[in-house]
Amino acid sequence: MRYALYFTxxxxxxxxxxxxxxxxxxxxSGAVLEQPAVPGLDRERFFDLTADPRRYGFHATLKAPFALKDDASDTALLDAFERFAATQPAFDIPELTLTRIGSFFALVSAEACAPLQDLGASAVRAFEPFRAALSEADIARRKPETLSERQRLALMDWGYPYVFEDFRFHMTLSGRVPEAExxxxxxxxxxxxAGFIGRPLTVTTVGLFVEPAPGAPFTARALLPLAGLG
Structure with missing residues (x-):
């Protein structure tokens, strides 16, 4: 079983x-829903292109998926999650925009947002005591040879290469999409x-998601309001 701390x-x-x-x-809810029709892509192809974010659920990663250490418990993690939410202030992302990151698409903040960076950094640090060390296979899957030195160190120290200076808030909408598509x-x-792009997004909640078995869909275990909203 793995856990992850997400904004959703x-x-x-x-x-x-x-x-x-x-x-x-x-x-x-875990419900399977009919996807919209996409001109230029058949339904099966669109289903394939959205397979990765569908498994993880709509979110922005704050603390990347991790297994619990042997001496950590689900109950203790939930308690820490409650304390974390109670100490993090709600805030606004001034503008949400759609962008392509490499070859995948995501909703991101249109400009630098200090409270967003602070939330990500706080989540990485707060839940590190619960994280089991990465296996050799876990490390290999991150392709450390493609990372910068800072990202490789972060992978070893924090279990994820894109933290702190390299953290970029994004709510993923696709897997890798070939250029022609x-x-x-x-x-x-x-x-x-369209109703969300170019407008502010208020960050009022934080979610604890769980992957019950390797490769299984992530589901929302708990969602809590940020400080001042409970």
Whole structure:
């Protein structure tokens, strides 16, 4: 079993509902949903291109998936999660935008947002005492030879290469998309999320997600309000 700390809006938030339909799965209920039609891509192909984010559920990673150390417990982790949420202030991302990162698409902050970086850094540190060390296979999957020296050190020290200075908030909407298919997927995503792009996003919640078995879909174990909202 693995756990992850994510930002995701509440289950009934319009962004969560739009993203669940886009991905074809609701990470709160586990329901499988019919995805929208994408001009230029057949349904099976669109299903394949969204397979990775569908398994993880709509989210932005704060603390990447980790297994518990032998001396850590689920109960202690949940207690720490409650304490964490109670000490982190809610804030606004000034503007959400759709972008391509490498060959995948995501919703991201349009500009640097210090409270967002602070939340990510706090989550990495707060839950590190619960994280089991990575296996050799885990390390190899991250392709350390492709990382910068700072990212390789972060992978070994924190279990994930993209932390602190290298943290970039993103809510993933696709897996890797071949160049020829990128225009169709980008246009469909822009239409699906038109009501959220170019507008602020208020960060009011934090979620603890769980992967019950290797390769299984992640589901929301708990969602808590940030400080001042309980």
């Amino acid at each position: 809006p509440p289950a009934d938030d319009p962004l969560t509902l739009a993203a669940a339909r886009w991905l074809g799965r609701d990470a709160f 990128q225009p169709a997927l980008q246009a469909a995503a822009a239409e699906c999320f």
